[in-house]
Amino acid sequence: MVQQKEFNLFDKKIESCVLQMHYLTKAFMEYLISNKIAIVNMVQKRGNDSCAKWNAINGYGKSVKLELPNLVMKSVMVDENTDLIKAIKKEFSLYDSGSAMFDIRYTDNRRMMKVMQEIPVEKLRQYDSMVKANSVYVISGGAGGLGLLFAEYISSKEISTICLLGRSALSEEKRVESVKLRRKVLMFNIFRWTLRIEVSSERN
Structure with missing residues (x-):
């Protein structure tokens, strides 16, 4: 029973974080903004809970990008050894470039992202x-x-x-x-x- 309660609480957390981004997206689109919009969600790494939220928002952001090309939404995971302010500035400076990837993490102030790798x-x-x-x-x-x-x-x-x-x-x-x-x-x-x-x- 305890395990089921923990699972339900975890499920609600995931639903809540995605819904927040969804409502924010709807608010932007209500005014039919034609300019490009960047939404960067910073997630501080704290166990598996943070990883799940990070993956959930990344998935939502990728889907929104297909429907709304002018909206760039991504979730960035940051560890406790990274300067949060510097990481935020970095992401906003790159959102409109080729470096605007979805899956991004900061470890010890180092920016890491998933890239395609050619395999023999x-x-x-x-x-x-x-x-x-x-x-x-x-x-x-x-x-x-x-x-x-x-x-x-x-x-x-x-x-x-x-x-x-x-x-x-x-x-x-x-x-x-x-x-x-x-x-x-x-x-x-x-x-x-x-x-x-x-x-x-x-x-x-």
């Missing part, structure tokens, strides 16, 4: 066993080219459950391909979802 094909063979049998795989991006490509790869390795998340309805061609995949896996589902931010031109 030979090294990829060691990851062939990463797909596990009787597992559930959730693929975002819908049943487009990459979504079905990953689904086909997983189904060719092990018997698993695959869920595709996307916003668009399936074309006839994609529907036929999904039927073929259903014969190879334990379960294959496609879910449609929509991120909708209401915009009003009214002035109070």
